[in-house]
Amino acid sequence: MAEQITDETIDYVSILAKLKLDDAGRERAKADMQQMLDYVDRLNDLDTSNVEPMSHIFPLKNVFREDVVTNGDGRADMLANAPEKEDDQYVVPITIE
């Protein structure tokens, strides 16, 4: 039996996902997620107790390089698409009074 999705779970996940849900949206999200989890539950048919999680298909090694700047000052480019900017910085609402 897959995990049962409650209102509390959906509210918690929407905080993590930084999405607002109205009442209809919450019900829809609950139903959608429940349907997917019921389906995904079949993964538990497989005994994986001796199987390593595989994040990458190739054995990747750390690639080291000298710690030198190669890309120059990209400030103007970085800010070019900012919705709001001032004095070469992003503008956001006040976070600390």
Added chain:
Amino acid sequence: MTASKTAAELSADIRAGRIRVADAVRQSLQEIKEKDQDIHAFITVDEEGAMKRAEEVQKAIDDGTLTGPLAGVPIAVKDNICTKGLLTTCASHILDNFVPTYDAEVITKLRNAGMVIMGKTNMDEFAMGSTTETSFFGPTRNPADLNHVPGGSSGGSCAAVASGEVSMALGSDTGGSIRQPSSYCGVVGMKPTYGAVSRYGLIAYGSSLDQIGPIAGNVSDAAALLQVIAAPDKKDSTSATLDDYDFMSALKEDVRGLKIGIPKEYFGDGLETEIATAIRAAGDVLAEAGAEVEEFHLDLIDYAIPAYYVIACAEASSNLERFDGVKYGYRAENYEDLNDLYKKTRTEGFGDEVKRRIMLGSFVLSSGYYDAYYLKALRVKNLIKQSFNRAFEKYDIILAPAAPTTAPEIGKSLSDPLKMYLSDIYTVSVNLCGLPGITVPVGRDAAGLPIGMQMIGDCFREKTLLRAAYTYEQAARRTSEGR
């Protein structure tokens, strides 16, 4: 219905001075003007940029600095690949004003090869979907029948090639997003081995699964385009170095001794009979040409989609955190504080399918569920990889359908997300295992909709796939001409 000239022929004419680059670009613009009102393959057409670029390329060809096999060829680019100075939206409201200040590595490669970017193609929002209907800008229509979807998520790129608006395009493939729409539209599409093409500047969906690949009207053009874009890249830490980048040398009619396996499990319930027949007939063509073709058991196919959706959604939820209304893209207008700005921007900026996947991904990565869902899926991925490894001990190529049906009608897929996800049954394993796969047209169903076959190779065996695909294509062409 593809462009009257192949990209290779067009470029040969351009380099020989028989056609000016500007005329080739004008011709493509004319095709787009005539057809795209109905098809809507493009989100952005860069008429001015393309004409300007045509002059530069012409000069470089005339003075002998540009000699490559695709110099002067117009190309379309999926709208999740960053193009400096050209709107790049991911078909999302949240990026509908985003103009990149840099080129993706593949775009640099296209420019170095002297190709002319005509514009940016429609797609499912953030490449999440199988029909190109989740685009913020409305659906693309299948050139073979305008009442049907082109598939997705690279539906715009495939439709642009199928309609002859351009002769080639770039797409991206996270769970089948090049191979499935190529099948629906009747074009050739290839997903290279993970790491063969740089992902630098590709707006990420599932980083461990995403690959950029070529879409073209025939196998030779697809090989030529792959040869332009495949290369190691220091800017992509998962980039791989191949032994051999001469993909065009694989274009030989020779499959003698090649071992081709057809998974029995791929021909069960849910696969349309006409498709099963067409794929088996394609297998017969390859067998006649000298390949050893047989059926075999491929394990664990029922677990590929659940593992894929857990992993893809987990990565998506993490990758899409960056869209918060601060650094780029859409910002909501009325908000109370920073957290409210984030939430409102994302809620208004993302479409339903993207939100659904972010929610599922956030859930499977959350504390308490991480082991049960995310790590479980990664363990199953390991088992699926082992299953494919066993298959490739016996076979050079796995021959399969690209999708269980031909292109569905517009408006029939989005109401049941799980059903839509299941249509990726033949394609997602390739991404989970990092394998190369190619779709080649093998005919049409009774309604006239294209059918594609998929060939899957072991990692870095692109040339084996291209050789088999080319052999099939040449044999099929002779058969149809002989009729």
